[in-house]
Each structure stands twice: as C-alpha cells, then as structure tokens.
Amino acid sequence: MDLEIKKEESTYTSCYCEENVWCLCDRIRDKYPDRLHNCYCVFISNNKRAIPLWRQKASKREDGQVVWDYHVIFLYQPGPGTLVFDLDTSLTFPCDFERYCEESIKDDKCLKPEYHRMFRVIPAAEFLQTFASDRSHMLTKDGQWMSPPPVYPPIKTEECHNNIQEFISMEKEDNHGVILNLKQFLEKFLKRTDKT
Template sequence: MAGACGSLFPPREECIYTSCYCEENVWKLCEHVQSRYPDLIEDCYAVFISNQFKTVPLWMQKAAQSADVPVVWDYHVILIQKSNTGNAEVYDLDSVLEFPTPFLDYSSQTFRNEQLKQQYHRKFRVIRASEYLETFASDRSHMLKDGQWLAPPPIYPCIQTKESIMNLNDFISVNPSFGVGEVMTLQAFNFHFSCG
C-alpha cells in the first residue's frame, strides 16, 4: 500500500506526461490514485499556481536554463498528498526535484519567498483530487493559435464532464469568489500543508 513513505506513482518517466499540459498530467495522476489507491484519494490535492497577471516564477523547473533561474509560467499545476500524520509530499512532473519531494523542501526550493514585485506573487487554488476529477474539463483550445498547436496535445481524448467541455480558466483564476477549491496566498499554502 502506498502512503507517506512510499510513492503513489511509478517513476516519473513512466507516468502519463505531455509537455505543456500540466493540468491534464495532474488529472491523470489523480485518476491513477482513484483507480489504484481509492482509499487515499481524499489525501490528494490538485493545486493550480497562478496570479491575476499570469506571471508566476518557479525555480527548479526542467524548462529553466539552470536551477538558479526561474521559469515564469502563466500557470502551473502540481499534485500534493497529505497524510493523516500531517506529512505532505509534492508530485511535480516538470520539476528537477525528486518525485515526490517533501512539501517543505519543494516549497522552499520552488517558490523561495515573496520578496518579489507584486506582479510575481503566487496564488494557489487548492482542490481535492476527487473534486478535480469530477469537475475539470478541457477541449485544449487554449493551446491552439491560428489553427496550429502551440505544443502537441496528449494522445488520449479530451477530458470532459457532463456539464462542460472547457472550464480551464475557472481553475487558473485566482478569484476566490468562484470556482472549486480554496485560493490561498503562499503563506497560507505553506501553513496548510506543513501543519498537521
């Protein structure tokens, strides 16, 4: 049984992954937990990282020129497992850190701090994995420009719900008045996943 001391997933290179589609990569991780470890799905969270300017710097990303240089994404998505003992681990398929990485190590190395210009302050929409599986939908239209893909899409069908074929922007939004989950500052996010 996977838990706080064992990974929920196979090695990173064996996970379903499509570059530039982090929201779907994490949805697939959530799907894996639900099918393989259904008793642990309520310990898992999908986390959208963005801000109102869609400029969020993250360090330790594979797309960076070096570990000391951040990548400024419009948004990024990770999976966090928080055990009933309070320990939390982060699964980020785009990170150069271990898979998984203990939460505090991940946060300190990836987010550093908020000694940044206001336009770079990160917000975190934290969503239970089970709710993410039920509500997220994407027709991938955000990756089309003039009829051409900005990055090749996943080979599996688009993720849809009965209610929607595209609601990605609701998840990226950091407006706490709508959407699923809870929107947090970096301080609140660190407190939420580092305390039992």
C-alpha cells in the first residue's frame, strides 16, 4: 500500500469521528499530496438519525453493533480496490472495502426501512476546504460535554464556523459531495478486478 498510515499515529478523539477523518485527510494532504484525489470522506446517516453499524469498538455486544446518529469513515481508492480507514472499528486499519461492508455495514435487507443507511461521499480536498464544526452538537442543554472534545481548536473555514449539520443531513445535497444509497455506494467503490 502506498499510504503508510498507522492507527496508533492517527489523531483520535472518541465520539468525534468527523474530526478524526478531517485530521486524517489533513495528514494525507501534508504527507501524500499526490494521493489526496484518491481519498474520500463518507458521512453515514439517514433522516431518522439512527444507523446501525457492526464491529464497532464502542459496542458492548458480541457482534459489535452500535446504532449511531451518524458515523464518518475515510476511503482510499487508488485503483481497482478500495480501503476503509475507520478508527472506531474492531476490524483491521485499514480494512478492505468488501470485508468492511460485509462485516460492519451489512445488507439493508436485514433492517427495517427506517434504519437504512445513506452515504454522503465527499472528496477529501473538498472536505478539508469546506467542513467546519464548533462542536456545539456535542453539548447538552445545560452546556456540558456529552464526550470530552479534542484538545486542538475547533475546525473552521474563513467563511464558516459551523456547518456539520449540512454534512450529516441526508435530505438534500447541500453542495457537499453526493448522497448515495447503499446500492449506489457499493457500485461506486466495490470495483472488481476480474474484468476481461
């Protein structure tokens, strides 16, 4: 693999997956700028804000299932294959896309329609330029942190201090990447090498 990204060397804060992925994108921009065009940030959510994923470290279940309001992963697609970088999974880091989908995302057929996942796929360069979060979504009504925030300052752009809800939302395009259902997501990244 031409990306030497080690899990133990990656910036990680529990419950801040979007910032973990932003930091990963930023690291690749600095270390492998010629590879950034092969990288994607993927927000997984739905209109109900309830998406089941399996093989998650935060789970207390044997199968690792967690129902998140949203989750964010990083994809690297240099050629016919795709790798998933998920700092919250118990699977390998990185993980082959096909294995990750089979074990962590699974099929929508086993889920009620309200739990079907949608995927907002954003090129890494675009994500770095446009994403901003003041972390207010992690505050309770009385101003307490639901989970301790990262030690570094909040991510912002020159134009914006907080637009995370536009990325989590699956109701419209919001000019951030493209929204795909599971079938479209698999078709985009599950590239077969057995073409004749």
